[in-house]
Amino acid sequence: MTRVAIVGVGHSKFGDRRDVSLPELGFEASKPALLDANITPEDVEFLSVGIAGTWYEDFLPAVVVSEYLGLAGKGLMRCEAACATGSAAVATAYNMVKTGQCDVTMALGIEKMMGVDGPTMTEVIGRAGYYLWEFHNFGMTFPGYYALHATQHMKKYGTTEEQLAKVAVKNHKYGAMNPTAHFQRPITVDDALSSRVVAWPLKLYDCCPVSDGAAAVILASEEKAKTLTDSPVWVESIGISSDTASVSRRSDFLGLRATVKAAEKAFKMANVKPDMFDVADVHDCFTIAEILAYEDLGFCEKGKGGQLVEDGQTEIGGKIPVNVDGGLKAKGHPLGATGTSMIVGLTHQLRKEAGKSQAPIKNGLALAHNVGGTGHYCYVTILRS
Amino acid sequence: MTLKPPKRTLKSRPITFASEIATQKLSEFWSGLEKGEVYASKCRKCGSICFPPVADCSRCLGSEQEWIKLDGKGEIETYTHIAIRPASFKEHEAYTVAVAKMKEGVRVLAWIADANPTEVKIGTKVKLVAKNPESGLTYAFTICN
Numbered sequence: 001m002t003r004v005a006i007v008g009v010g011h012s013k014f015g016d017r018r019d020v021s022l023p024e025l026g027f028e029a030s031k032p033a034l035l036d037a038n039i040t041p042e043d044v045e046f047l048s049v050g051i052a053g054t055w056y057e058d059f060l061p062a063v064v065v066s067e068y069l070g071l072a073g074k075g076l077m078r079c080e081a082a083c084a085t086g087s088a089a090v091a092t093a094y095n096m097v098k099t100g101q102c103d104v105t106m107a108l109g110i111e112k113m114m115g116v117d118g119p120t121m122t123e124v125i126g127r128a129g130y131y132l133w134e135f136h137n138f139g140m141t142f143p144g145y146y147a148l149h150a151t152q153h154m155k156k157y158g159t160t161e162e163q164l165a166k167v168a169v170k171n172h173k174y175g176a177m178n179p180t181a182h183f184q185r186p187i188t189v190d191d192a193l194s195s196r197v198v199a200w201p202l203k204l205y206d207c208c209p210v211s212d213g214a215a216a217v218i219l220a221s222e223e224k225a226k227t228l229t230d231s232p233v234w235v236e237s238i239g240i241s242s243d244t245a246s247v248s249r250r251s252d253f254l255g256l257r258a259t260v261k262a263a264e265k266a267f268k269m270a271n272v273k274p275d276m277f278d279v280a281d282v283h284d285c286f287t288i289a290e291i292l293a294y295e296d297l298g299f300c301e302k303g304k305g306g307q308l309v310e311d312g313q314t315e316i317g318g319k320i321p322v323n324v325d326g327g328l329k330a331k332g333h334p335l336g337a338t339g340t341s342m343i344v345g346l347t348h349q350l351r352k353e354a355g356k357s358q359a360p361i362k363n364g365l366a367l368a369h370n371v372g373g374t375g376h377y378c379y380v381t382i383l384r385s
Numbered sequence: 386m387t388l389k390p391p392k393r394t395l396k397s398r399p400i401t402f403a404s405e406i407a408t409q410k411l412s413e414f415w416s417g418l419e420k421g422e423v424y425a426s427k428c429r430k431c432g433s434i435c436f437p438p439v440a441d442c443s444r445c446l447g448s449e450q451e452w453i454k455l456d457g458k459g460e461i462e463t464y465t466h467i468a469i470r471p472a473s474f475k476e477h478e479a480y481t482v483a484v485a486k487m488k489e490g491v492r493v494l495a496w497i498a499d500a501n502p503t504e505v506k507i508g509t510k511v512k513l514v515a516k517n518p519e520s521g522l523t524y525a526f527t528i529c530n
Contacts (some may be wrong), residue, residue, distance in 0.1 A: 018390065018391040018394060019391050067494060115394075119470070122471045123471035123473055132437070133437040135471075138480075138482055139473070139474035139480065139482075140467075141467055144467045148463045148465055148484060150463060150465075151464055152462065192388060196468070199465045200465055200466040247495070248435055248484055248491075248492040248493055253463045
């Protein structure tokens with residue numbers, strides 16, 4: 001089977017994008033991706049659109065977007081895997097090339113969330129478990145789910161609120177260097193610790209924002225890639241896993257089983273080990289989620305994730321730079337766009353064009369870890385330059 | 386934020402709906418709550434005890450269940466105090482959600498009724514009780530002293 005290369009990437013500004021419609025936002029990501037690959041819409045044979053939201057005025061938003069991008073008539077699929085929707089779109093576009101069905105495909109992750117009021121969005125996203133058993137009577141919220149993990153992790157391993165705050169401080173530091181990030185200002189540990197409680201022990205600065213945004217990735221077969229670019233980034237493997245909808249059916253809250261399983265699959269397929277990566281984007285929808293990811297991906301021992309960030313080992317210059325594009329925390333988390341945004345950021349890293357937030361690239365290996373829900377879905381994508 | 390609020394938007398026509406959730410196959414569970422009891426399902430074929438209860442067993446694919454009354458004794462494994470609430474819970478004060486492991490081995494997610502946050506800890510013993518308020522059948526933990 002052919003290898004699959006990333007030959008073009010594009011990224012919109014993330015943030016409050018009520019100035020543009022959904023298709024216009026998609027255009028902001030697809031146009032630079034096409035220009036980067038030096039191709040036209042005509043060359044794209046298949047489009048996967050990652051959109052998680054159910055709140056759009058359009059029932060078929062992927063079709064509206066596809067038309068606007070000039071891709072009507074091409075193969076088209078809407079993909080959904082909660083907050084890992086963008087990665088599901090990448091996996092779909094990748095598979096179309098890998099299986100020889102297409103030479104050039106595009107994965108577009110996109111979401112608009114700012115037009116929905118806060119309590120209603122909390123209502124919708126709070127249903128990201130098992131509605132009948134967790135929301136109907138108990139009003140679970142998305143921060144609430146991750147708070148269940150934080151509480152148990154803090155008790156078992158001594159992880160502190162300060163260590164959680166340090167994840168936020170790190171990601172805001174790098175977000176400030178990323179012109180496409182939702183938040184572009186550094187924060188302090190005190191800012192984070194003094195922010196209001198959302199779902200104890202998680203506070204406002206432990207939570208990523210609701211954002212609008214889009215990011216696009218163009219994939220090509222090895223043969224085609226050779227004609228398009230001198231600096232392909234190869235998709236080495238994509239590990240996919242999932243877990244129960246009901247969190248009460250899980251044996252503990254100390255990690256995400258879906259991450260462990262997805263990583264095992266991805267590492268095995270790419271024949272790599274966790275200590276080989278130069279840079280990683282992990283799913284930091286909440287600060288505790290980044291700490292769980294360090295441990296579940298094998299960047300440190302179980303229970304040592306808090307220490308890893310406290311020691312600065314996940315900053316540039318540390319053992320494994322993580323979320324140096326600002327992460328979901330500062331870059332923003334437009335659900336469907338997050339997975340494709342990770343691939344865009346890591347492609348820039350592997351091409352050594354990430355500017356101020358460039359990590360040293362030694363092995364030419366990067367990892368994207370994208371979780372849907374509270375470990376309901378997980379996609380681990382491994383890239384090589 | 387560098388972006389300004391939008392100068393021009395328009396609102397779509399509104400849609401409202403509420404899903405109808407089928408609970409018929411788990412009638413015994415809901416009737417149990419009416420009687421003040423909380424049941425788990427137990428597969429007649431493989432013996433799997435499930436909470437939330439199920440009509441079909443995902444382990445052995447059996448579709449015959451018996452109902453076992455949970456003793457109610459459990460221990461908190463984790464919890465959170467939810468301050469920022471969804472739109473449909475805006476009338477509630479902040480509430481505490483816990484996951485407890487029950488004597489029978491299953492875990493239950495529910496509110497801790499009248500929780501005093503200082504009393505709620507991992508390892509705290511709780512009792513699971515059925516509730517039948519005007520707002521609808523439910524169940525909750527109470528702290529055992």
